[in-house]
Amino acid sequence: xxxxxxxxxxxxxxxxxxxxxxxxxxxxxxxxxxxxxxxxxxxxxxxxxxxxxxxxxxxxxxxxxxxxxxxxxxxxxxxxxxxxxxxxxxxxxxxxxxxxxxxxxxxxxxxx
Amino acid sequence: xxxxxxxxxxxxxxxxxxxxxxxxxxxxxxxxxxxxxxxxxxxxxxxxxxxxxxxxxxxxxxxxxxxxxxxxxxxxxxxxxxxxxxxxxxxxxxxxxxxxxxxxxxxxxxxxxx
Numbered sequence: 001x002x003x004x005x006x007x008x009x010x011x012x013x014x015x016x017x018x019x020x021x022x023x024x025x026x027x028x029x030x031x032x033x034x035x036x037x038x039x040x041x042x043x044x045x046x047x048x049x050x051x052x053x054x055x056x057x058x059x060x061x062x063x064x065x066x067x068x069x070x071x072x073x074x075x076x077x078x079x080x081x082x083x084x085x086x087x088x089x090x091x092x093x094x095x096x097x098x099x100x101x102x103x104x105x106x107x108x109x110x111x112x
Numbered sequence: 113x114x115x116x117x118x119x120x121x122x123x124x125x126x127x128x129x130x131x132x133x134x135x136x137x138x139x140x141x142x143x144x145x146x147x148x149x150x151x152x153x154x155x156x157x158x159x160x161x162x163x164x165x166x167x168x169x170x171x172x173x174x175x176x177x178x179x180x181x182x183x184x185x186x187x188x189x190x191x192x193x194x195x196x197x198x199x200x201x202x203x204x205x206x207x208x209x210x211x212x213x214x215x216x217x218x219x220x221x222x223x224x225x226x
Contacts, residue, residue, distance in 0.1 A: 006154070034214075043116070043202050043217030044155070089154060099170050100215075102147075102155035 003027045004092050006103035013110050019077040021106050023090030026071065030092040030101075035064060035075045038087045038105070047088075048075070080110045114139045116218035118203050124224045125193055133188045133221050135203030143206045144186040145170070145215065146178065148199040155202065161186055193225040 005024045013019045023033075031052040036044035050057040050064045050073065057064050063076045077084055090103040116137045125131055137144065145160040147170075157170030161180040175197055177189040186205075190197060200222050204215040 002153075004154075009152075036217075041219070043204070043219050045217065046214045049214070091155075099157050099160060100145075101157075101171070104152055104154035 001026075002101075002104070003030075004090055004101045004103040006088075006090055006106050008106050009104070010107040010109070013080045013108065015082055015110055015112050016079045019075075019080040019084065019108055019110065021075040021077075021088050021090075021108065023073045023075075023103055024071055025073075025092050025101075027092070027094070027101075028071065029094045031095050032093045033064070033066060033073050034091045034093075034100075035062075036089045036091060036102075037084075038089065044089055077108075080108075082110045082112050084108060085110050114216070116203055116205055116216050118201075118218040118221050120221060121219065122222050124226065126226055127194055128192050131190050131193060131223075133190075133201060133203075133223070135186045135188065135218060136184050137186075137203075137205040137216070138184065139205060139207075139216065140183065141205035141207055141216070142183070143215075144180065145204045146176070146186070146188045147202045147204065148172065149202065149220075150199050158188070158201075190223075193223075195225050197223065198225050199223060 034049040035047040037047045038044040066073045087105045089105045093100045119134045142163045146158040147155040156172045159178040161167045203218040206215045
């Protein structure tokens with residue numbers, strides 16, 4: 001069963017606008033959440049993370065929001081740039097487990 | 113340069129012919145892991161290792177074996193590959209005290225089993 005879901009397979013945004021990528025999870029025991037970015041022919045690279053004790057974490061143009069009651073997190077990219085075009089994976093982890101669950105990914109296209 | 117390397121990058125094989133995909137990291141990371149990526153399913157964890165001689169099953173371990181005899185290496189073994197193991201495979205590593213919060217991924221191995 002997919003415990004982490006990214007329901008939008010793709011998203012297209014104009015350069016300079018905000019990109020919002022969404023992720024839902026079902027396991028309330030998850031306590032750490034991450035976003036990875038993946039370019040074609042490369043492995044995923046870590047982008048940003050958030051602990052369940054926080055509801056927001058910011059790093060430059062990237063902000064992750066966590067809504068624990070809704071079991072939902074989102075990644076905001078402002079402003080979006082063409083170089084942000086990639087597949088974005090949401091992932092979640094539980095402290096007493098050592099595995100990590102990933103969503104199916106959302107392909108972001110930022111148009112110049 | 114800190115990196116995770118995988119070999120081979122591309123492999124086409126036939127059903128039942130044993131194969132090994134190697135993974136090596138030069139960051140002295142304790143934690144290593146294997147994932148497969150399939151369309152619509154994202155990344156699914158196959159096996160992981162918390163340290164030398166310590167391995168455990170992930171989400172989809174059936175049909176795979178791993179070993180961790182040295183800290184830097186974590187090979188993935190397919191004893192009898194089948195077509196449903198055709199996929200894109202990624203090896204990853206991270207420091208144990210960061211657990212798996214920030215994993216470094218290799219470039220991927222595209223495997224086709226006919």
